[in-house]
Amino acid sequence: MYKAVFSDFDGTLLTSDHKISLRTLAAITRLAERGVPFVPISARSPLGILPYWKQLQTNNVLVAFSGALILDHRLQPIYSVQIDAADMEKLNRVFKDFAHLAVNYYVNDDCFSNDLANPWVKLEAQITKIPIEAAQADKIYPAHKVQIIGEPHEIIHIEALLKEKFPHLSICRSHQSYLEVMNSAATKGNAVRFLEKYFGLKTEEVIAFGDNFNDLDMLEHAGLGVAMGNAPEEIKQAANRVTAGNNEDGLALILEEVFPA
Structure with a gap:
């Protein structure tokens, strides 16, 4: 049984017009009601993530800069690595x-x-x-x-x-x-590993979604790595599953299947 979901941002969670679709929002809300953490993992800065984090209302951690900075539910840093x-x-x-x-x-x-x-x-x-x-x-x-x-x-x-x-x-x-x-320690895969310990989870209990090369180590690490339909072929080949594109509710389709209402 899967106990946490980690998702890339642009091209995955967000549509091409940089919005969270109503269907995807509903699927994530159901996760929160079940106590399943949904963690956005983005290349963006915290300020670039924050409006969507508030919209999701999951009151959970967020990962910025592809894993270089992780903030807890109070938006306090719990992990930070910079280039020397x-x-x-x-x-x-x-x-x-x-x-x-x-x-x-x-x-x-x-x-x-x-x-x-x-x-x-x-x-x-x-x-x-x-x-x-x-x-x-x-x-x-x-x-x-x-x-x-x-x-x-x-x-x-x-x-x-x-x-x-x-x-x-x-x-x-x-x-x-x-x-x-x-910094070499800043990868999405490393962020997931850190948060597995933070949440007390096993790797096989984790789902990860992504659409690009900076998502690769995260998709390869997760118990279930899901590539978006809009991902390059190399990313699709590395994933366990391929879903529909970010404009076709690809993330919601998998969440609805794995966590049925």
């Missing part, structure tokens, strides 16, 4: 050769960007609804997450470069145009 200063300094030197890409530094609820006029930065602010400030030149930010945004071919190129130069960091695409760089 030496690595941040080296990363910044690399980013100077990619000034045309958007580079955002996330620290707790704050976000700083290399170029506020970059269309990708404006889009990120529009989606997450959080303020983004200009990054100070040569300042070392103790980031929970560095986010690089650009055209897919540019992201693939810088991903390969950064993985070569920084094999000890967690570097993964959350979308074809979004690359995340974090």
Whole structure:
């Protein structure tokens, strides 16, 4: 029997217009009534998650920055890992050769960007609804997450470069145009492992939903890993199940099956 559900955010819990469908909300509400934790695990910052967390009304933990920061039901940190200063300094030197890409530094609820006029930065602010400030030149930010945004071919190129130069960091695409760089301990799979101990659960009692490469270790770890219909083929192949897409209530379909009314 499954006793907890962990879900990615964009492309999984949320529809393409960044909403939680009524059917999905109803399915999650039934979980809460049964005392089954539903935990959102997002690449977003806490501020980007919070409006949806309040809408869900599950009064449970939330995972931000793909596992770099975990907050309890009182929104107090119970786990936090950041990129150390030496690595941040080296990363910044690399980013100077990619000034045309958007580079955002996330620290707790704050976000700083290399170029506020970059269309990708404006889009990120529009989606997450959080303020983004200009990054100070040569300042070392103790980031929970560095986010690089650009055209897919540019992201693939810088991903390969950064993985070569920084094999000890967690570097993964959350979308074809979004690359995340974090402390190596910051993965969604590690967040699930931490919360299994926090809730007193076994791995086989956990369900995880995801749609992209930064969800892979979480899907592979969970007792039941479910890929969304809109996920890349590699993610579908790694999952135990594939459900409908995020615009077709794919998450709700599985929850209704596993936790029938």
